[in-house]
Amino acid sequence: xKQLRIDVGRCDYGRHCEHECEHACAEKVFKLKDxxxxxxxIRELPDGKGVAALCDQCGDCVVVCPADALRRxxxxxxxLDKKLCVGCYMCVGFCEKDVFERNPEWLxxxxxxxxxxxxxxxxxAALEIVDVPEPAPRII
Amino acid sequence: MSQVVFDPAKVMDVDYTKRTxxxxxLEAMRVSRRLLKEVAFTPSLPERGYNGRTLHVDxxxxxxxxxxxxxxxxxxxxxxxxxxxxHLWNAVTxxxxxxxxxxxxxxxxxxxxxxxxxxxxxxxxxxxLSPETEIPIDSNVGGYFGPLLxxxxxxxLELQGxxxxxxxxFIDGQKGILRLEEAxxxxxxxxxxxxxxxxxxxxxxxxxVNVSVVSSGAAAGHSLIGMxxxxxxxxxxxxxxxxxxxxxGIGTVFRDKGIKALVxxxxxxxxxxNRPADLETLAKVGIKYHREIRENDPHxxxxxxxxxxxxxxxxxxxxxxxxxxxxxxxxxxxxRIASTYWQQRCTQVTADGCWYGCSMAxxxxxxxxxxxxxxxxxxxxxxxxxxxxxxxxxxxxxGVFDPDWLLELNFYCDTxxxxxxxxxxxxxxVMECYQRGILNEERTGGLxxxxxxxxxxxxxxxxxxxxxxFGRIAGQGVHRMKKIFAERGWGDPRLLDDIGMENKxxxxxxxxxxxxxxxxxxxxxxxxxxxxxxxxxIFMDMVNKQIPTFEDKAEALYYFxxxxxxxxxxxxCKLPWNDVVPADNARQxxxxxxxxxxxxxxxxxxxxxxxxxxxxxxxxxxARVYNFxxxxxxRMGKGLREHDRAPYRSMGPVTREEYESRxxxxxxxxxxxxxxxxxxxxxxxKMAAHRRWREERYRKLTDAVYLRRGWTPNGVxxxxxxxxxxxxxxxxxxxxxxxxx
Numbered sequence: 071x072k073q074l075r076i077d078v079g080r081c082d083y084g085r086h087c088e089h090e091c092e093h094a095c096a097e098k099v100f101k102l103k104d105x106x107x108x109x110x111x112i113r114e115l116p117d118g119k120g121v122a123a124l125c126d127q128c129g130d131c132v133v134v135c136p137a138d139a140l141r142r143x144x145x146x147x148x149x150l151d152k153k154l155c156v157g158c159y160m161c162v163g164f165c166e167k168d169v170f171e172r173n174p175e176w177l178x179x180x181x182x183x184x185x186x187x188x189x190x191x192x193x194x195a196a197l198e199i200v201d202v203p204e205p206a207p208r209i210i
Numbered sequence: 211m212s213q214v215v216f217d218p219a220k221v222m223d224v225d226y227t228k229r230t231x232x233x234x235x236l237e238a239m240r241v242s243r244r245l246l247k248e249v250a251f252t253p254s255l256p257e258r259g260y261n262g263r264t265l266h267v268d269x270x271x272x273x274x275x276x277x278x279x280x281x282x283x284x285x286x287x288x289x290x291x292x293x294x295x296x297h298l299w300n301a302v303t304x305x306x307x308x309x310x311x312x313x314x315x316x317x318x319x320x321x322x323x324x325x326x327x328x329x330x331x332x333x334x335x336x337x338x339l340s341p342e343t344e345i346p347i348d349s350n351v352g353g354y355f356g357p358l359l360x361x362x363x364x365x366x367l368e369l370q371g372x373x374x375x376x377x378x379x380f381i382d383g384q385k386g387i388l389r390l391e392e393a394x395x396x397x398x399x400x401x402x403x404x405x406x407x408x409x410x411x412x413x414x415x416x417x418x419v420n421v422s423v424v425s426s427g428a429a430a431g432h433s434l435i436g437m438x439x440x441x442x443x444x445x446x447x448x449x450x451x452x453x454x455x456x457x458x459g460i461g462t463v464f465r466d467k468g469i470k471a472l473v474x475x476x477x478x479x480x481x482x483x484n485r486p487a488d489l490e491t492l493a494k495v496g497i498k499y500h501r502e503i504r505e506n507d508p509h510x511x512x513x514x515x516x517x518x519x520x521x522x523x524x525x526x527x528x529x530x531x532x533x534x535x536x537x538x539x540x541x542x543x544x545x546r547i548a549s550t551y552w553q554q555r556c557t558q559v560t561a562d563g564c565w566y567g568c569s570m571a572x573x574x575x576x577x578x579x580x581x582x583x584x585x586x587x588x589x590x591x592x593x594x595x596x597x598x599x600x601x602x603x604x605x606x607x608x609g610v611f612d613p614d615w616l617l618e619l620n621f622y623c624d625t626x627x628x629x630x631x632x633x634x635x636x637x638x639x640v641m642e643c644y645q646r647g648i649l650n651e652e653r654t655g656g657l658x659x660x661x662x663x664x665x666x667x668x669x670x671x672x673x674x675x676x677x678x679x680f681g682r683i684a685g686q687g688v689h690r691m692k693k694i695f696a697e698r699g700w701g702d703p704r705l706l707d708d709i710g711m712e713n714k715x716x717x718x719x720x721x722x723x724x725x726x727x728x729x730x731x732x733x734x735x736x737x738x739x740x741x742x743x744x745x746x747x748i749f750m751d752m753v754n755k756q757i758p759t760f761e762d763k764a765e766a767l768y769y770f771x772x773x774x775x776x777x778x779x780x781x782x783c784k785l786p787w788n789d790v791v792p793a794d795n796a797r798q799x800x801x802x803x804x805x806x807x808x809x810x811x812x813x814x815x816x817x818x819x820x821x822x823x824x825x826x827x828x829x830x831x832x833a834r835v836y837n838f839x840x841x842x843x844x845r846m847g848k849g850l851r852e853h854d855r856a857p858y859r860s861m862g863p864v865t866r867e868e869y870e871s872r873x874x875x876x877x878x879x880x881x882x883x884x885x886x887x888x889x890x891x892x893x894x895x896k897m898a899a900h901r902r903w904r905e906e907r908y909r910k911l912t913d914a915v916y917l918r919r920g921w922t923p924n925g926v927x928x929x930x931x932x933x934x935x936x937x938x939x940x941x942x943x944x945x946x947x948x949x950x951x
Binding site: 133134135136137138153155156157158159160162163164166172174177178207208209210 | 216218221326327419445446478479480481482490493496497498499500501503504514515558559560561563566567568569
């Protein structure tokens with residue numbers, strides 16, 4: 071399955087970049103102006119380290135969705151079928167990485183679709199899309 | 211007790227998509243239906259939780275009318291159970307009996323029902339005059355019917371009259387068409403009927419999630435203990451699932467009215483169909499709660515793995531698990547029906563939950579059960595549960611500790627349309643009567659009703675479904691069985707009264723209240739009879755020890771029946787309130803009330819309706835309906851102190867064996883509580899001393915609770931209390947009370 075990965079040795083959590091990954095994700099993928107609404111989050115911490123929150127397509131959201139609105143596509147990426155979504159936000163609440171996103175203006179939530187736009191714009195080449203085996207559905 | 215650890219590797223490998231299919235029954239139903247009447251209506255979506263109209267259908271005359279929801283109805287009764295009671299009050303007279311045409315079945319979802327962002331928000335309340343208690347019964351139920359009814363345009367559905375034909379009422383909220391159809395042939399039992407009707411009334415496979423069926427079953431028509439099943443379509447399993455409005459015989463009224471099924475086809479569900487005042491707050495509160503479930507449920511109740519059956523072993527460990535008709539509180543074989551088994555037996559890697567957004571998801575499904583008895587012998591079925599009540603009632607209380615037999619009992623209760631809790635308690639009564647020689651093989655027509663004999667238990671149920679034999683007597687319930695046995699000279703009537711676990715005509719649910727004064731009151735000082743909907747206090751009294759003093763218990767019997775009533779007004783399930791709690795809950799003042807969750811409910815109600823309330827006003831909303839229901843009971847000839855009397859089995863040891871099973875505890879109480887010396891007392895003297903002490907304690911509790919509730923010593927709400935609640939705006943309510951002051 072296609073999975074977004076970060077090389078924490080390369081990413082410096084925005085110290086010497088403009089969070090191009092978040093800007094591109096928010097603006098180009100979801101047509102949102104606020105980079106905080108991107109489907110990935112890169113944050114600098116006061117101790118000089120940082121934290122990255124990325125969707126790894128783990129599939130927990132697929133298991134909890136009561137409307138069967140989340141499915142993997144052929145490359146293994148989890149996509150939301152908006153026609154089936156009932157707006158319960160269980161996918162948001164059960165995402166352990168806190169990267170199932172919600173825009174107060176929209177009824178349906180949204181998530182990373184492993185499109186790779188963030189990869190293309192990262193000035194430090196810290197992000198990549200890799201092909202990894204699909205995990206078995208987890209009981210949660 | 212140590213926390214049960216869930217091991218995914220031990221979950222049984224069952225194909226949850228495979229079960230017996232009913233193609234012939236579908237075809238029979240398809241060709242035999244006949245249209246009797248079709249009426250057009252204008253579908254609507256609620257505005258801030260209300261549509262402002264109810265639907266009234268007379269199934270006898272086929273008259274269909276719409277009625278407005280008045281501002282006074284909303285102010286005084288809120289919705290759900292409140293609307294149900296108000297419609298019923300207006301439909302009946304003090305002389306109306308359950309099987310009179312004017313009796314109604316009212317289904318009302320409540321204003322918050324149908325939001326999808328929080329757990330347990332799909333509940334509708336069903337109200338009728340009960341065949342068992344002859345006073346109003348209300349039962350809350352999941353499944354999709356209530357929300358889909360509301361999203362079709364109605365805040366309540368009133369069913370009145372009696373049909374001579376087998377009737378199906380179809381409400382098509384997508385097209386604005388209501389159809390009354392005759393369905394003379396085809397299945398009655400719910401697992402077949404709901405499956406068939408879902409397929410028939412959905413326009414295509416994808417539409418099946420928009421269809422919900424209300425049905426009962428064959429045993430409901432021959433008994434007083436019938437219940438209703440509310441369905442939803444489980445897309446992953448590819449079958450219908452069922453939730454039950456169980457208590458008090460509503461299914462019996464349904465079948466007596468000639469109704470085979472109600473079918474509602476609503477619009478495709480979205481997150482904003484309730485058109486709430488503040489969707490953003492619903493989203494924020496809901497996501498916070500989903501996270502709480504994710505983080506806390508795995509090391510608290512494990513509701514997502516076990517459902518409510520997680521407390522089987524806890525009840526056993528605290529000597530509170532009803533065993534052999536509430537004689538004892540534990541059993542060496544309990545481990546066979548404990549949560550460690552059910553979490554392996556139930557399908558786990560799928561979404562459960564009887565309405566969208568329920569992250570608690572306690573509606574566990576056990577798939578791949580091959581039936582061993584009855585008309586569906588050899589069929590492979592999916593069973594809901596078992597919930598705790600079913601494991602305890604059909605299980606330990608009857609001495610059944612084989613989980614497959616327990617599942618089969620659970621299945622047949624559901625599909626035959628009878629209440630599992632009621633069946634468990636009445637079968638336990640029959641088995642104790644058999645143990646004590648009050649019944650024997652001759653009197654039961656050959657049924658060997660020994661403890662744990664699940665095959666005899668099932669045969670008694672099959673007899674009831676066929677309308678035959680001793681099963682038909684059992685289906686009358688404990689209250690009437692006591693009378694029948696006494697009239698036939700079977701057993702000592704005083705003993706039958708002591709061991710027959712009913713109050714107001716309703717069977718007790720499955721908690722041992724002998725050592726919990728709070729739960730004794732929680733059962734018998736109730737409006738509708740002994741159930742755990744109004745005052746489930748046993749856990750906080752006996753396990754968490756949060757209400758230790760007499761005053762605490764009396765206060766709990768004021769607060770919790772009101773607080774818990776509110777769930778049924780607004781359209782909530784109670785379980786998400788305290789079956790998971792915030793990590794810091796124990797450090798909060800009044801932790802037993804789960805204050806953060808109370809605030810959640812206040813916020814959800816306000817965000818849906820735009821009606822700003824506080825936690826204190828929440829209680830006032832409940833108090834209006836609770837006191838109205840008490841007055842309704844009085845109007846129908848019950849609802850006074852004499853009707854709140856509890857059977858002694860619920861209070862103390864009736865028999866020598868019961869006393870001896872807890873002799874050390876009981877002897878100690880003689881010293882510490884009664885100031886007597888047990889050493890010189892005979893067993894009979896000790897039992898008599900306990901009875902005096904326990905009955906006196908219950909009397910004092912009754913006095914204290916009535917006073918706190920604003921009732922006279924005879925249990926009648928005072929005029930001052932009615933005025934305080936604004937119920938004096940209803941002169942007919944005041945008139946009932948005046949006659950008893």
